[in-house]
Amino acid sequence: xxxxxxxxxSYITIIGWVIAYVxxxxxxxxxxxxxxxLKQGLGIAILGIIISVALTIIAAVxxxxxxxxxxxxxxxxxxxxxxxxxxxNEQEIPVPVVGKxxxxxxxxxx
Amino acid sequence: xxxxLQNIFYIILFSFFVTNISHAQKSKQELLKLIEQAAxxxxxxxxxxxxxxxxxxxxxxxxxxxxxNQALILARKENDIKSQAIAxxxxxxxxxxxxxxxxxxxxxxxxxxxxxxxxxxKAIAYANYxxxxxxxxxxxxxxxxxxxxKSLAYFEKNKIRYDKLVNGYENLGAYYIDHNDLVFSxxxxxxxxxxxxxxxxxxxxxxxxxxxxxxxxxxxxxxxxADPDLLKTAEKNYLKAIAIFENEKRKGNIIxxxxxxxxxxxxxxxxxxxxxxxxxxxxxxxxxxxxxxELNEPMQxxxxxxxxxxxxxxxxxxxxxxxxxxxxSDIIETHPKINPRYFALLYKNYMDLAEIKNDFASYKKYFNxxxxxxxxxxxxxxxxxxxxxxxxxxxxxxxxQIQLLTDNIESRKKINYLYxxxxxxxxxxxxxxxxxxxxxxxxxxxTNLLLQKANEEATLLSKIKxxxxxxxxxxxxxxxxxxxxxxxxxxxxxxxxxxxxxxxMTNNLQLEKKNEILKDxxxxxxxxxxxxxxxxxxxxxxxxxxxxxxxxxxxLKTSLANTNPVxxxxxxxxxxxxxxxxxxxYCGYIKLxxxxxxxxxxxxxxxxxxxMARYRIKQKLNLDRETDLDTxxxxxx
Numbered sequence: 001x002x003x004x005x006x007x008x009x010s011y012i013t014i015i016g017w018v019i020a021y022v023x024x025x026x027x028x029x030x031x032x033x034x035x036x037x038l039k040q041g042l043g044i045a046i047l048g049i050i051i052s053v054a055l056t057i058i059a060a061v062x063x064x065x066x067x068x069x070x071x072x073x074x075x076x077x078x079x080x081x082x083x084x085x086x087x088x089n090e091q092e093i094p095v096p097v098v099g100k101x102x103x104x105x106x107x108x109x110x
Numbered sequence: 111x112x113x114x115l116q117n118i119f120y121i122i123l124f125s126f127f128v129t130n131i132s133h134a135q136k137s138k139q140e141l142l143k144l145i146e147q148a149a150x151x152x153x154x155x156x157x158x159x160x161x162x163x164x165x166x167x168x169x170x171x172x173x174x175x176x177x178x179n180q181a182l183i184l185a186r187k188e189n190d191i192k193s194q195a196i197a198x199x200x201x202x203x204x205x206x207x208x209x210x211x212x213x214x215x216x217x218x219x220x221x222x223x224x225x226x227x228x229x230x231x232k233a234i235a236y237a238n239y240x241x242x243x244x245x246x247x248x249x250x251x252x253x254x255x256x257x258x259x260k261s262l263a264y265f266e267k268n269k270i271r272y273d274k275l276v277n278g279y280e281n282l283g284a285y286y287i288d289h290n291d292l293v294f295s296x297x298x299x300x301x302x303x304x305x306x307x308x309x310x311x312x313x314x315x316x317x318x319x320x321x322x323x324x325x326x327x328x329x330x331x332x333x334x335x336a337d338p339d340l341l342k343t344a345e346k347n348y349l350k351a352i353a354i355f356e357n358e359k360r361k362g363n364i365i366x367x368x369x370x371x372x373x374x375x376x377x378x379x380x381x382x383x384x385x386x387x388x389x390x391x392x393x394x395x396x397x398x399x400x401x402x403x404e405l406n407e408p409m410q411x412x413x414x415x416x417x418x419x420x421x422x423x424x425x426x427x428x429x430x431x432x433x434x435x436x437x438x439s440d441i442i443e444t445h446p447k448i449n450p451r452y453f454a455l456l457y458k459n460y461m462d463l464a465e466i467k468n469d470f471a472s473y474k475k476y477f478n479x480x481x482x483x484x485x486x487x488x489x490x491x492x493x494x495x496x497x498x499x500x501x502x503x504x505x506x507x508x509x510x511q512i513q514l515l516t517d518n519i520e521s522r523k524k525i526n527y528l529y530x531x532x533x534x535x536x537x538x539x540x541x542x543x544x545x546x547x548x549x550x551x552x553x554x555x556x557t558n559l560l561l562q563k564a565n566e567e568a569t570l571l572s573k574i575k576x577x578x579x580x581x582x583x584x585x586x587x588x589x590x591x592x593x594x595x596x597x598x599x600x601x602x603x604x605x606x607x608x609x610x611x612x613x614x615m616t617n618n619l620q621l622e623k624k625n626e627i628l629k630d631x632x633x634x635x636x637x638x639x640x641x642x643x644x645x646x647x648x649x650x651x652x653x654x655x656x657x658x659x660x661x662x663x664x665x666l667k668t669s670l671a672n673t674n675p676v677x678x679x680x681x682x683x684x685x686x687x688x689x690x691x692x693x694x695x696y697c698g699y700i701k702l703x704x705x706x707x708x709x710x711x712x713x714x715x716x717x718x719x720x721x722m723a724r725y726r727i728k729q730k731l732n733l734d735r736e737t738d739l740d741t742x743x744x745x746x747x
Contacts, residue, residue: 074536078544082547085544085547085548088548089548089551089552091551091555
């Protein structure tokens, strides 16, 4: 798999991220594009998990808000798609709003 | 007494024809055969079972209930909501004939709920039929008429269940008779008759005829005395109906409504033809008794005995009256479920009878019994009224709840639509946003690339320019050097020229000197002429020759002209062409920087003449007195 494909796969939920990460680790020549998008993808996946947990708690407390709050999950999807677009264009641009938080974290991805 | 008996009779009669008997188009045997068929769809089977139930509902309610229940079970097994609704309607109808109001209402409600859930027009029509009877019982006139008409409109449109159609229109007609609205009554009775003829079912026709005759009697009674023509037509209709029933009876079908027709005909004779045809009235009474006994219907029997009592009262035949009343009381005792109103009426009649016979003891006895019966009746009626009210209240509440629920469902539907629209909108907006994000990034990348290219080009250009500037600088340096070199060369040239001129001058001088020496030698030779004249002459000749040949001036001039060509031309210009060769010679010497004396010496002339020559040159050159000729000539290039 080339670097572009790996970058795109790293955004397709946490499963896709794991596949991309394993494949990336096998590579002898690491490239910055895949590393960048692996960081972004992991960041968004973790954010999604946090959001869904928070929403479940809120929905349990205030059931009337549940249907409206479930729309927030859509944000994660949108971020993922934006990341995929970035990867497809082979750009090292962080996703809007939260992307900058992940650029200097997750140093275990070398 | 006549009055009270008439009371019994009317009350019984009305309650009787309002709760009419309906008849199926197909006979019971036909229906039973149809049900036995193996290849019958469950829906059709349920339909036939319901029809069978409606056939039996008057004569054998248990069987009717059984068939309706079978239809319901079948529908439940098939999980068919609309068939369930129809089966519930049949059950409700059976319950109506059992006088079990609560059950009737329950079944009607079930039927309606299921029918509305199934949204099947047929099921809704059946349910409306059941609901109409429920409303009639509750006393909700508008709703009864509304639901009945709705239901009948469907049956009429699809031409099914003519028994229900005829029955329904008959009941509507009877309802309007009760409310003294003969216009509508006529309309609906007529319709019932038309539909009965359309159904081509003999029983339906007979029922329609009976209803039409009833309406005609009622119409005739509007006038006092009653319209004899209308009464005659009514009688004819009754007789036609009876003929049909007789015909059916001969075929083996005993039909419940036969009794009704007979009773109504007898009452017609009793009230309108008693005076004119008492024998005929009696004959009909006997016949009716026979029919009623055959049918064994307590209500019909009671009405029949009531008519007999009326007849005997008209004849004032007391023992017969007593006999008849005894029969009525027997019937009441054998059927304990009968309305207590009949007890009260019976006791009232006994009381009247005792009054006629002046039998106080029995009068008192019957009065007490009457009192009790009335109390029971009142209580029952009160209870019934309470029940009616409660049922009415409940139905209203329920209908309100249903309305609320439907409103709720509708609002929920609207909200659902709104949500769906919102979701679609959000989806498209997201799609659009992401698309624009993608393309913006693309264009950003493109412009970046272009910018990079432009930058590179710009740097290249600047580099080229710098190089060009460097080259230009170098070139300019080169030219400067060249210039300097040229200047130096020029200087060198000039120096050489001056050197050459000086050399030339010195050469000239040397030549002059030599010439002088030669002249000296010539002079000396001439002095020595006398001695050796011939030899010397030759020598002097050679010297002269050499002197003439040696035209030094020309040489000088050419040498001067060669070295400084402008010099003589400028001088000539200044003097406007007046200078002679000699003048040029002087000028040349002056240019060489020789003094006047030196020149005079050199030219071998007097100093004075040299001065004169100088003066002439000065004039020729148009010079002022103050300007020195020497300086002027040296200044001329």
